[in-house]
Amino acid sequence: xxxxxxxxxxxxxxxxxxxxxxxxxxxxxxxxxxxxxxxxxxxxxxxxxxxxxxxxxxxxxxxxxxxxxxxxxxxxxxxxxxxxxxxxxxxxxxxxxxxxxxxxxxxxxxxxxxxxxxxxxxxxxxxxxxxxxxxxxxxxxxxxxxxxxxxxxxxxxxxxxxxxxxxxxxxxxxxxxxxxxxxxxxxxxxxxxxxxxxxxxxxxxxxxxxxxxxxxxxxxxxxxxxxxxxxxxxxxxxxxxxxxxxxxxxxxxxx
Amino acid sequence: xxxxxxxxxxxxxxxxxxxxxxxxxxxxxxxxxxxxxxxxxxxxxxxxxxxxxxxxxxxxxxxxxxxxxxxxxxxxxxxxxxxxxxxxxxxxxxxxxxxxxxxxxxxxxxxxxxxxxxxxxxxxxxxxxxxxxxxxxxxxxxxxxxxxxxxxxxxxxxxxxxxxxxxxxxxxxxxxxxxxxxxxxxxxxxxxxxxxxxxxxxxxxxxxxxxxxxxxxxxxxxxxxxxxxxxxxxxxxxxxxxxxxxxxxxxxxxxxxxxxxxxxxxxxxxxxxxxxxxxxxxxxxxxxxxxxxxxxxxxxxxxxxxxxxxxxxxxxxxxxxxxxxxxxxx
Amino acid sequence: xxxxxxxxxxxxxxxxxxxxxxxxxxxxxxxxxxxxxxxxxxxxxxxxxxxxxxxxxxxxxxxxxxxxxxxxxxxxxxxxxxxxxxxxxxxxxxxxxxxxxxxxxxxxxxxxxxxxxxxxxxxxxxxxxxxxxxxxxxxxxxxxxxxxxxxxxxxxxxxxxxxxxxxxxxxxxxxxxxxxxxxxxxxxxxxxxxxxxxxxxxxxxxxxxxxxxxxxxxxxxxxxxxxxxxxxxxxxxxxxxxxxxxxxxxxxxxxxxxxxxxxxxxxxxxxxxxxxxxxxxxxxxxxxxxxxxxxxxxxxxxxxx
Ligand SMILES: Nc1ncnc2c1ncn2[C@@H]1O[C@H](COP(=O)(O)OP(=O)(O)O)[C@@H](O)[C@H]1O
Ligand SMILES: [Mg+2]
Numbered sequence: 001x002x003x004x005x006x007x008x009x010x011x012x013x014x015x016x017x018x019x020x021x022x023x024x025x026x027x028x029x030x031x032x033x034x035x036x037x038x039x040x041x042x043x044x045x046x047x048x049x050x051x052x053x054x055x056x057x058x059x060x061x062x063x064x065x066x067x068x069x070x071x072x073x074x075x076x077x078x079x080x081x082x083x084x085x086x087x088x089x090x091x092x093x094x095x096x097x098x099x100x101x102x103x104x105x106x107x108x109x110x111x112x113x114x115x116x117x118x119x120x121x122x123x124x125x126x127x128x129x130x131x132x133x134x135x136x137x138x139x140x141x142x143x144x145x146x147x148x149x150x151x152x153x154x155x156x157x158x159x160x161x162x163x164x165x166x167x168x169x170x171x172x173x174x175x176x177x178x179x180x181x182x183x184x185x186x187x188x189x190x191x192x193x194x195x196x197x198x199x200x201x202x203x204x205x206x207x208x209x210x211x212x213x214x215x216x217x218x219x220x221x222x223x224x225x226x227x228x229x230x231x232x233x234x235x236x237x238x239x240x241x242x243x244x245x246x247x248x249x250x251x252x253x254x255x
Numbered sequence: 256x257x258x259x260x261x262x263x264x265x266x267x268x269x270x271x272x273x274x275x276x277x278x279x280x281x282x283x284x285x286x287x288x289x290x291x292x293x294x295x296x297x298x299x300x301x302x303x304x305x306x307x308x309x310x311x312x313x314x315x316x317x318x319x320x321x322x323x324x325x326x327x328x329x330x331x332x333x334x335x336x337x338x339x340x341x342x343x344x345x346x347x348x349x350x351x352x353x354x355x356x357x358x359x360x361x362x363x364x365x366x367x368x369x370x371x372x373x374x375x376x377x378x379x380x381x382x383x384x385x386x387x388x389x390x391x392x393x394x395x396x397x398x399x400x401x402x403x404x405x406x407x408x409x410x411x412x413x414x415x416x417x418x419x420x421x422x423x424x425x426x427x428x429x430x431x432x433x434x435x436x437x438x439x440x441x442x443x444x445x446x447x448x449x450x451x452x453x454x455x456x457x458x459x460x461x462x463x464x465x466x467x468x469x470x471x472x473x474x475x476x477x478x479x480x481x482x483x484x485x486x487x488x489x490x491x492x493x494x495x496x497x498x499x500x501x502x503x504x505x506x507x508x509x510x511x512x513x514x515x516x517x518x519x520x521x522x523x524x525x526x527x528x529x530x531x532x533x534x535x536x537x538x539x540x541x542x543x544x545x546x547x548x549x550x551x552x553x554x555x556x557x558x559x560x561x562x563x564x565x566x567x568x569x570x571x572x573x574x575x576x577x578x579x580x581x582x583x584x585x
Numbered sequence: 586x587x588x589x590x591x592x593x594x595x596x597x598x599x600x601x602x603x604x605x606x607x608x609x610x611x612x613x614x615x616x617x618x619x620x621x622x623x624x625x626x627x628x629x630x631x632x633x634x635x636x637x638x639x640x641x642x643x644x645x646x647x648x649x650x651x652x653x654x655x656x657x658x659x660x661x662x663x664x665x666x667x668x669x670x671x672x673x674x675x676x677x678x679x680x681x682x683x684x685x686x687x688x689x690x691x692x693x694x695x696x697x698x699x700x701x702x703x704x705x706x707x708x709x710x711x712x713x714x715x716x717x718x719x720x721x722x723x724x725x726x727x728x729x730x731x732x733x734x735x736x737x738x739x740x741x742x743x744x745x746x747x748x749x750x751x752x753x754x755x756x757x758x759x760x761x762x763x764x765x766x767x768x769x770x771x772x773x774x775x776x777x778x779x780x781x782x783x784x785x786x787x788x789x790x791x792x793x794x795x796x797x798x799x800x801x802x803x804x805x806x807x808x809x810x811x812x813x814x815x816x817x818x819x820x821x822x823x824x825x826x827x828x829x830x831x832x833x834x835x836x837x838x839x840x841x842x843x844x845x846x847x848x849x850x851x852x853x854x855x856x857x858x859x860x861x862x863x864x865x866x867x868x869x870x871x872x873x874x875x876x877x878x879x880x881x882x883x884x885x886x887x888x889x890x
Contacts, residue, residue, distance in 0.1 A: 052457055053457075054456070054457065073461070075456050075458075075459050075462075076461075078458055078459030079459045083458075084457055090453060091451065091454065092447060092450040092451050093450065093451075094450055095446075095447075099443075102443070103444075103447050103455070106443060106444070107458060107459035107460060109440075112441055112443070112444045113441060113468070114440040114441055115435065115436050116435050116439055117440070118435075118438050119439050119440040119442070119443050122440075125440075161458070165458055165459065
């Protein structure tokens with residue numbers, strides 16, 4: 001698979017006795033949305049963390065655009081074009097929504113050792129930030145302090161920050177976590193839009209959304225890949241049914 | 256943005272007052288006032304610099320007074336060795352401060368939270384003991400400095416009015432510098448790292464080097480305050496960087512309000528004026544209440560100040576600035 | 586060689602005192618997540634109580650016993666009146682609030698005991714040096730300090746690891762909800778833990794009282810050494826505090842007495858005697874920096890922190 005943009009070769013990660021990643025091989029190709037599903041505690045967030053550079057795998061390699069990035073720290077990977085969103089919202093709560101996105105734009109303009117010029121009204125920062133807010137439908141909330149926004153808006157803002165980062169690949173960790181049905185369907189529409197523009201690695205619990213959006217699905221259980229393929233194959237896979245889809249009702253209670 | 260607010264009026268009045276202190280002092284002959292306010296202005300510089308890392312950068316340094324001492328000792332030891340030119344003394348003092356900040360900051364910033372507080376405290380204590388052991392420069396007793404910094408006859412620091420205005424100009428410069436930094440791209444990174452360092456990293460900022468740079472800048476600014484302080488006192492001793500002095504600087508910043516550039520100036524004025532006047536107030540009130548002379552009560556002003564700090568922490572986290580603007584933190 | 590043994594004993598003694606201070610700090614931090622700068626004030630208070638009660642009762646042991654109880658009570662009172670309100674707030678609030686407490690207690694002590702330092706006299710039986718290895722004499726009082734501190738360390742270890750209270754303490758460090766769910770009064774537990782920490786600090790202060798002058802601010806510098814101990818040992822770990830305390834005590838004491846000789850091997854006499862005092866006072870901080878580089882969480886990072 002020479003044409004894969006992101007390629008993960010056999011990464012493993014243990015936390016004490018817990019094997020959170022067990023020799024995982026996956027890849028994301030240009031133009032595709034690759035979804036990762038699996039029950040709670042399967043190791044999906046841990047996988048994203050290793051891809052984004054927050055966690056170091058115990059073994060294995062990660063390649064982005066042909067380059068081995070396993071040893072690169074998170075900021076370097078972000079600069080290369082890997083942008084992630086967080087399952088548990090991780091925003092600048094005491095800043096305005098616009099400032100959150102402005103911060104995500106800023107690294108695109110090179111280093112930030114600029115001590116003198118006023119950054120508060122710099123068009124090079126503000127304009128792309130407003131554009132990203134607009135993409136997710138938050139432009140009217142630009143001046144609101146994030147702590148005062150709703151959970152749904154936080155999820156949208158997460159996405160806006162990922163886009164504003166000028167990514168070459170999006171790593172989205174459960175963008176629909178905690179959203180109501182209506183907000184969810186709006187989010188699905190938004191992801192469908194984004195999918196045209198960016199390759200996406202999507203971790204998601206919402207099966208309906210996953211089967212509607214994904215080009216490829218990988219199923220993770222106890223840190224291990226138990227199946228991978230197009231949506232129809234996964235739906236038909238007996239092992240997946242047993243391990244996961246069959247017990248959906250229980251698994252999704254605490255989604 | 257409204258410009259005519261209670262806060263801005265108070266700040267403007269304070270700055271005008273500070274600008275007029277020498278004139279009033281000279282006319283009334285009240286030299287004590289000028290000495291007091293020279294000290295206040297100098298320590299305000301230190302508090303403003305601390306607030307850059309603490310208020311904006313979230314780096315609670317409990318060792319900031321170390322830079323007062325380093326600045327003072329570099330100046331003092333050079334003067335003792337016969338190098339009296341300020342053009343050499345001052346840049347060298349700032350360079351030594353920068354070096355100390357770079358080394359201790361590089362180590363301290365590897366840690367977070369309480370560790371950071373304790374480690375900065377420990378490094379400052381280390382420098383304190385080094386100064387104590389410097390027998391050549393007075394050791395525990397401190398070092399008397401016989402010549403103030405010379406600026407080739409351009410500025411005469413032994414003139415009290417000139418000296419005051421040099422300090423005042425330095426304060427204005429420090430405030431302006433911090434204000435520029437805070438609103439620049441660099442300042443955005445610093446504040447972002449305070450708010451959510453993890454997210455900053457994942458967005459693409461290697462925050463460590465930005466925080467370290469900020470730490471060094473603040474150290475140098477405080478070093479300047481140290482040079483001025485030693486010039487004013489004609490004296491420097493380890494006591495200048497005792498850890499309780501670092502505590503005082505934190506108190507100034509928090510009391511004044513960490514949310515704004517000017518807050519620490521308010522805090523410095525409030526704390527030091529209080530320190531001067533509280534003993535009198537206590538003895539007057541005490542005397543009125545008991546009908547007896549309460550001259551002895553003057554000594555115990557810290558009995559009031561201590562609990563007052565606790566009350567500020569519990570009920571007025573935005574400090575004076577927060578009260579004036581109606582903003583409250585926490 | 587004799588000098589070396591003696592210095593090592595002095596180092597161990599300092600280390601054990603530091604451990605008593607650091608144990609309380611680390612307990613309070615590990616369990617209540619409170620940074621208590623005023624811990625040194627409790628050390629000072631212990632010494633003052635010892636001075637008062639030994640003079641009052643006329644016996645050293647009786648005085649120490651009363652002083653211990655008094656410090657415990659003061660500690661619990663301070664927790665109930667003031668510090669309790671700081672739990673759950675950010676560390677800067679702790680720093681400021683307890684800094685205020687230091688100012689307050691220094692003035693309070695000045696008000697009660699006056700500005701002059703006090704001395705505590707030792708009974709005769711503690712003044713005689715003992716020959717505990719043939720040819721090596723060591724002050725019996727210092728040996729007593731070592732013995733008492735070791736006993737307390739053992740007791741503390743037993744209490745935290747083996748008793749029901751200790752179980753609660755360990756659970757508190759990792760799982761607040763669980764203890765509340767068990768119906769245990771967490772407020773009371775916190776007050777108790779703080780009291781224990783205070784008593785330990787007080788004990789350190791009162792044991793130093795006969796050696797040093799009892800004076801205002803005596804707890805402030807040693808408090809910072811206790812911080813260094815905690816940083817090296819790992820915040821929240823009693824075992825780490827013990828190991829690091831002994832390490833710091835030994836390095837500081839032995840370093841101060843032998844560094845000049847060691848430096849003379851490399852430098853001229855003149856240079857060595859100038860550099861040695863500065864370097865030996867930096868020694869433990871250099872050790873601390875080295876530990877930080879290698880293990881930013883300290884030698885024994887407490888689990889879950
Ligand atoms: N920092 C950590 N320390 C210890 N265990 C962890 C840590 N992060 C995750 N785990 C464990 O690893 C497993 C996978 O967690 P996670 O990646 O969050 O799963 P998912 O996102 O699929 O729900 C879980 O058992 C979790 O408890
Ligand atoms: Mg997850």
